Amino acid sequence: MYESMFSKGLIDLKNKSASPNELFDSVASVAHEKGYASQDYEKGLEDRESKFPTGLIFPSLTLALPHVDPEFIVKPFIYVVRTDTALAWKQMGDMKPMSTRNFLFLGIKEPSKQVGLLAQIMAAFKEQSFVDSFLRTVDTNKMYSLLTDQFTKISMN
Template identity: 25%
Template sequence: MDADLIKINLDATTNSDVIKALGELMKRKEYVKDSYVDAVLNREATLPTGLNIGGTCVAIPHTDPVHVNAPAIAVGLLNTPVKFHSMIAPDQELDVRVVFLLAVKDPKEQVELLTKLMALFQNVETLQKIEMANEREEIAKIMEKAIS
């Protein structure tokens, strides 16, 4: 987990702002291609990624591997919640505080990664540690442990 892809105290007003900010971090380090952010935004419009995890709402935006150079996860902790549509009930908007922007290179690994993230989300204590963290390195360590 690259700590440079973690943004604490992210100021954003829309889910597009969040995706662009986190996608830019990935682009700068060449994890993703120039087409990545637009591809994520287009996918999010039709296949939303918001999840209500019992008290905390998260989002896991991602797109097709063709836009990815190397696998990565960018994490954004938002100062104020941003609306994402629910993955389960797309008409419903969720107030998301934590965003995990995924760049998956191998489609086979996507299922495994999503499974590990779901396990992380179900561990309320771990998710709260991420949400309350003040240091990028602290989040990176938690994420590494959860997805390794």
């Protein structure tokens, strides 16, 4: 099931990172320590994001979906991070500058499932009621419930 991609231990709604590199370090440390990502995951994030930015602008929020090549992933995950301050980012596709506090780090082992996962995420963040709930949620358990309720259709293993 898709919700197995989420873990309460991979939800950080009060991240103190002040730059993308700090954020990558923070996320990579936890993902590696918990057995989700390889030791080189941080470098993989930095390299991929510099070549293929992942920022998206929706009507009511900005979001980034950083991800890496499958060799950096030990087991599939989605790591949800909200930073205390907005970080400078680049938009997917055109590389125009933007900023965001909302991140879904996608740990994908099966590249063939990436398109389906991205489609699900795009659809969810186009639903205003989901976006409102996502932005309002500050509790880890409630965020976990919101996301697992929303995303139940795709198997990522």
